[in-house]
Amino acid sequence: MSGPTAREAVLGRIRDALALAPPGRQPVPRAYRTGRTLPDDERLALFTGRLADYRAGVRVCTAAATAEAVAGALDAHGARRVGVPPGLDPAWLERFGGEVLVDSAAVSPRMLDGLDAVVTASAAACAETGTVLLDGSPDQGRRALSLVPDVHVLVVGLSTVAAGVPEALALLVPGRPTTLVSGPSATSDIELERVEGVHGPRVLEVVLRTDA
Amino acid sequence: MTRPSRPGAAAGSGDDPPERPLPGTPAPPPHAPPGTGRLRGDTPFPRAARAALGDHTLRDNLRRATGTIRARRLAATRELPDWERLRDAGAALKSEALDRLPELLPQLEAAFTGRGGTVHWARDAAEANAIVTRLVRETGSEEVVKVKSMATQEIGLNEHLARQGITAYETDLAELIVQLSGDRPSHILVPAIHRNREEIRGILRDGIPDADPRLGSDPAELAAAARAHLRERFLTVPVAVSGANFGIAETGTLCVVESEGNGRMCLTLPRTLITVMGIEKVVPLHRDLEVFLQLLPRSATGERMNPYTSLWTGVTPGDGPQEVHLVLLDNGRTAALADPLGRGALGCIRCSACLNVCPVYERVGGHAYGSTYPGPIGAVLSPYLAGMHATGDDPNRTLPYASTLCGACLDACPVRIDLPAMLVDLRRRHTEEAGRTPEALAMRTAGAVMRRPRLYTAAQRTAARLARAAARREGRITRLPPPLAGWTEARDAPVPARDAFRSWFASPEGAAAMRAAAREGERRRAAHEGPGGGAPADGHDRREEER
Numbered sequence: 001m002s003g004p005t006a007r008e009a010v011l012g013r014i015r016d017a018l019a020l021a022p023p024g025r026q027p028v029p030r031a032y033r034t035g036r037t038l039p040d041d042e043r044l045a046l047f048t049g050r051l052a053d054y055r056a057g058v059r060v061c062t063a064a065a066t067a068e069a070v071a072g073a074l075d076a077h078g079a080r081r082v083g084v085p086p087g088l089d090p091a092w093l094e095r096f097g098g099e100v101l102v103d104s105a106a107v108s109p110r111m112l113d114g115l116d117a118v119v120t121a122s123a124a125a126c127a128e129t130g131t132v133l134l135d136g137s138p139d140q141g142r143r144a145l146s147l148v149p150d151v152h153v154l155v156v157g158l159s160t161v162a163a164g165v166p167e168a169l170a171l172l173v174p175g176r177p178t179t180l181v182s183g184p185s186a187t188s189d190i191e192l193e194r195v196e197g198v199h200g201p202r203v204l205e206v207v208l209r210t211d212a
Numbered sequence: 213m214t215r216p217s218r219p220g221a222a223a224g225s226g227d228d229p230p231e232r233p234l235p236g237t238p239a240p241p242p243h244a245p246p247g248t249g250r251l252r253g254d255t256p257f258p259r260a261a262r263a264a265l266g267d268h269t270l271r272d273n274l275r276r277a278t279g280t281i282r283a284r285r286l287a288a289t290r291e292l293p294d295w296e297r298l299r300d301a302g303a304a305l306k307s308e309a310l311d312r313l314p315e316l317l318p319q320l321e322a323a324f325t326g327r328g329g330t331v332h333w334a335r336d337a338a339e340a341n342a343i344v345t346r347l348v349r350e351t352g353s354e355e356v357v358k359v360k361s362m363a364t365q366e367i368g369l370n371e372h373l374a375r376q377g378i379t380a381y382e383t384d385l386a387e388l389i390v391q392l393s394g395d396r397p398s399h400i401l402v403p404a405i406h407r408n409r410e411e412i413r414g415i416l417r418d419g420i421p422d423a424d425p426r427l428g429s430d431p432a433e434l435a436a437a438a439r440a441h442l443r444e445r446f447l448t449v450p451v452a453v454s455g456a457n458f459g460i461a462e463t464g465t466l467c468v469v470e471s472e473g474n475g476r477m478c479l480t481l482p483r484t485l486i487t488v489m490g491i492e493k494v495v496p497l498h499r500d501l502e503v504f505l506q507l508l509p510r511s512a513t514g515e516r517m518n519p520y521t522s523l524w525t526g527v528t529p530g531d532g533p534q535e536v537h538l539v540l541l542d543n544g545r546t547a548a549l550a551d552p553l554g555r556g557a558l559g560c561i562r563c564s565a566c567l568n569v570c571p572v573y574e575r576v577g578g579h580a581y582g583s584t585y586p587g588p589i590g591a592v593l594s595p596y597l598a599g600m601h602a603t604g605d606d607p608n609r610t611l612p613y614a615s616t617l618c619g620a621c622l623d624a625c626p627v628r629i630d631l632p633a634m635l636v637d638l639r640r641r642h643t644e645e646a647g648r649t650p651e652a653l654a655m656r657t658a659g660a661v662m663r664r665p666r667l668y669t670a671a672q673r674t675a676a677r678l679a680r681a682a683a684r685r686e687g688r689i690t691r692l693p694p695p696l697a698g699w700t701e702a703r704d705a706p707v708p709a710r711d712a713f714r715s716w717f718a719s720p721e722g723a724a725a726m727r728a729a730a731r732e733g734e735r736r737r738a739a740h741e742g743p744g745g746g747a748p749a750d751g752h753d754r755r756e757e758e759r
C-alpha cells in the first residue's frame with residue numbers, strides 16, 4: 001500500500017531538502033557533567049531528599065533488615081494482597097503477613113488491578129533527580145506489574161544509586177523495556193498544581209539498602 | 213500557483229513547490245497539504261486574539277498558570293551548574309540529527325524492525341490517518357486509548373478515526389478535559405491550561421458517566437475522578453495510539469515522557485501499540501537521552517524529572533504490546549528542512565517553555581494561533597510546515613506578527629531555537645509576497661519597531677509617516693491591514709475598531725501601549741522572568757548577542 005513508495009518519497013524529499021540547504025555539520029559539544037561520583041553519604045542524602053520532594057516514602061535500612069522494611073512499608077498502607085515478580089528474592093517478603101502473588105503470564109491486568117501493592121527491585125537510580133530505573137529484569141518483572149497496583153514498594157541498593165542523569169542512564173542495558181520512575185504518579189494539569197496520584201501508583205515507597 | 217524558485221523559498225512562504233527545474237536537481241519538498249489536520253486555524257490571529265482578550269476568565273487563568281510555571285522552570289534550571297552546556301549539547305544534537313536524517317531514519321527503521329516492530333512511512337496527514345485506521349481495523353477493535361501526542365493532533369487523527377467509526381479515548385487528564393468539553397487544546401503541554409478548577413469540575417461532572425454530582429473542585433478529587441473513569445478503559449481497550457518524544461536510531465528505542473501514568477498504561481496494557489512520530493524526533497544515540505532527559509522535564513514542568521519515562525524497543529516477549537507499529541510522519545517537515553533557518557524549528561522538543569514566557573501568548577492563549585502548535589514555536593512551525601499562502605486568506609500569514617520580538621522565547625528554549633530570527637524572516641517573506649502594498653510597507657515598519665523598544669519612539673513616527681504616505685498613494689485610508697491590526701488588537705489597549713491602526717499607532721495611547729508591551733518583553737528577557745514571578749536576573753542565562 002503506502003509502504004515502499006511513501007518511504008522512498010519521504011527519503012527523497014529529505015535528500016532534496018538537504019541538497020537545497022546543505023548542512024554545516026558541527027561536532028556535538030558534550031561539555032556537560034558526566035562521570036560524576038559522590039561519596040555514599042552524599043548520594044544517600046541527595047537521593048532521599050529528592051524522593052521526599054516528590055512525596056515518596058523512604059525507608060533506609062541495611063540489607064539484613066530488608067524484609068522488615070518491606071513489611072513496614074506494606075503495612076503502613078494496609079496492603080494485604082501483594083504482587084511480586086518471579087525473580088524477587090522471597091526472603092524480602094518473609095516478614096509480610098499477607099497474601100503474595102507471584103506474577104506470571106497467566107496473571108491478567110484485571111488481576112493486577114485487584115492487588116493492593118507490588119514489591120520490586122530496581123536496575124539503577126539517580127540521586128540528583130530522585131529517579132529509580134526499572135528494566136524488566138526478573139526481580140523487577142514486566143511493566144504492567146509495577147504499574148497497575150496502587151502502591152509500589154521499590155527496593156534500591158545504594159551502590160546502584162548514581163550521582164546524576166548521565167551516570168544513571170549509563171547503567172542501563174539499551175533495548176530492554178525501561179521505565180524511569182520519579183515519585184508517585186502526578187499531574188499538574190489543573191492550574192499547574194502538582195497532585196500526586198493519577199493513573200500510576202499513587203504511593204511510592206523506596207526501601208534503600210545502604211550496604212547493597 | 214507556481215512561483216519562480218529561489219533557494220529555500222518553498223518552506224514558509226509558498227503553497228506548492230515549483231516543478232523540478234531540471235531532472236536530477238533537487239525539488240523543494242511540499243508543505244503539509246491543507247484540508248487535513250490542524251496546522252492552521254479558520255481565523256486570522258488578530259481577530260482570534262481580540263476575541264480572547266475579551267475573555268477575562270481566560271486571561272486570569274493563563275496569567276496565573278504561566279506565572280507559576282515560569283518560576284518553577286527557573287528554579288529547576290538554575291539548580292544545574294551545567295545548564296548552558298546541556299543546552300549547547302541539545303541544540304547541536306538536534307542539528308546533527310536533522311543533517312543525518314537520510315542515514316538515521318533507515319537505521320531507526322532497521323533496529324525497530326529487527327526487534328519485531330513494523331515501520332510505516334507517511335507523506336502527509338491523510339496518509340498517516342489512513343495507516344493508523346487500517347492498523348486499528350486489523351485488530352478488530354473499534355476503540356483506542358491515546359497518550360497525549362502533538363503529532364496525532366496535528367494530523368487530526370481523532371476526528372478521522374471518529375469518521376471511520378473508531379472511538380479514541382484521550383487519557384491525559386488535560387486532554388480528557390478538552391475532549392469531554394468539545395474544546396481544543398490551548399497549550400502543548402497542559403492542553404487545558406485555559407480552564408480553572410471550577411470549570412474543570414463542571415466538565416468532569418457533566419462528561420463522565422456516573423460521575424458523583426457532588427464532585428468537588430479540589431485538584432486531587434478531580435484527578436481521582438479521572439482515574440476511576442479511565443481505569444476500565446485501560447484494562448479493556450486492546451489498541452493504543454501514542455506519539456514519541458524521541459526515537460533512538462542506534463537502538464530502535466522509542467521514548468515517551470509523561471507524568472500521570474496514563475502513558476505507561478497505554479504503552480503497556482494493550483495488545484497493539486501504534487506510535488506516530490514526526491521524522492524530526494530521531495536522535496542518533498541512546499546516550500543522547502542523557503541530555504534531553506535533563507533539558508526536557510526542567511524546561512517543561514520545572515521538575516527535576518517527570519514522574520514517568522518509558523523506553524521500548526520493538527516487541528518484548530511477555531512484556532507489553534506484542535504488536536508494535538511506528539508511523540514516521542513527514543507532513544511538511546521536509547519543507548521546513550529545506551529552509552536553512554526554518555530547519556531549526558524542527559529541533560523543538562515540545563517543552564512549552566517559549567509559550568510560558570511569551571507576553572503575547574499569556575494574553576491571548578493558545579486558541580488564537582489556530583494551529584495545533586501555539587505560542588512562539590507555533591507562530592513559526594505552522595508556517596514552516598504548512599505554508600503561509602496555501603489558501604486565499606491563509607491565517608498562517610498573520611502568525612509571524614504574533615510577537616513583540618522581545619527574545620524571551622530564545623532565552624528560555626532548551627535547544628536554543630532562534631525563534632525571533634525566524635519570526636523576522638517569515639515577516640520579511642510575507643512582505644515580499646505582498647509586494648509594495650500599503651500592507652507590506654506598514655508591516656515591514658511594524659516588524660522593525662517591535663524589535664527594540666529603544667527605537668520605538670523614533671520608529672513610530674516614521675511608521676506613521678510611511679503609513680500615511682502609503683495611504684495617500686492609494687488615495688484613501690482603507691481598512692486595517694490584518695496582521696498589523698492583529699498586533700494592535702492583541703494589545704491590552706483601547707483600539708478603535710476599524711481603519712484606525714495607523715492613527716492609533718501614532719497616538720499617545722498607541723505609543724504607550726506598544727512601548728509597554730515591548731518593555732515588558734524586554735524586562736522579562738533581562739530578568740528572565742515575567743511579571744509576578746519576581747525572580748532576580750538569571751546568573752547563567754545571558755541574553756544572546758543583539759540581532
Ligand code: SF4
Nearest residue numbers: 560561563564566625
Ligand atoms: S521551541 Fe524551544 S522552548 Fe519552545 S517548545 Fe520547542 S523546545 Fe521548548
